[in-house]
Amino acid sequence: MTAALEDLAVDPLASSRKRMGSSLLFMGIAHVVVPDPFVKIIPKRLGAPRFWNLAAAAAEATAGALLLSKDPKLQRAGGWVALGTIVGVYPANIDMAIKAGPPTNPKAIAAWLRLPGQFPMIRTAYRLARA
DSSP: OOHHHHHHHHOTTHHHHHHHHHHHHHHHHHHHHSOHHHHHTSOGGGOOHHHHHHHHHHHHHHHHHHHHSSOHHHHHHHHHHHHHHHHHHHHHHHHHHHHHOSSOSHHHHHHHHHHHHHHHHHHHHHHHHHO
16 A cells, blocks of 8 residues: 555545645745735735735645644644634635626636635635544
C-alpha cells in the first residue's frame, strides 16, 4: 500500500486537510505577493482595504499552516480558523457579485457562481475542525 493510501486508511480526512491547507496557505501568500485583485474586492464600507487584505492573508496562511501540521490539535484549530476565515470573507464575495451585475457575462457569472461554491468549503472546514 502506498503512503498516501495508508494515510487515508488512518485518517479519511487527510486528503481534504492537505488540499484545503495547501490552498489556504497559497492564497495567504498570494494576498501579500499580488495584493491588488484582493484589495479591489474589499467592501468600501469596511475602509482600510490594505489592512483587511493583510488580515485575510494572515488568517488564510495561519489556517493553512495549522491544517498542514502533524499535530491533530493544531489541525483542528486550523479547521476552526479556516471556517472563520471562509465565513468572514463571504461578505466580500457577495459584494463582488453585486458589483459584477447580473450574470450576463463571464466575469459576472463567475462571481455569482462563486457564492454557492463556498458552501462545500465551509462544510469541509467544519468537518476538519470537528475531526
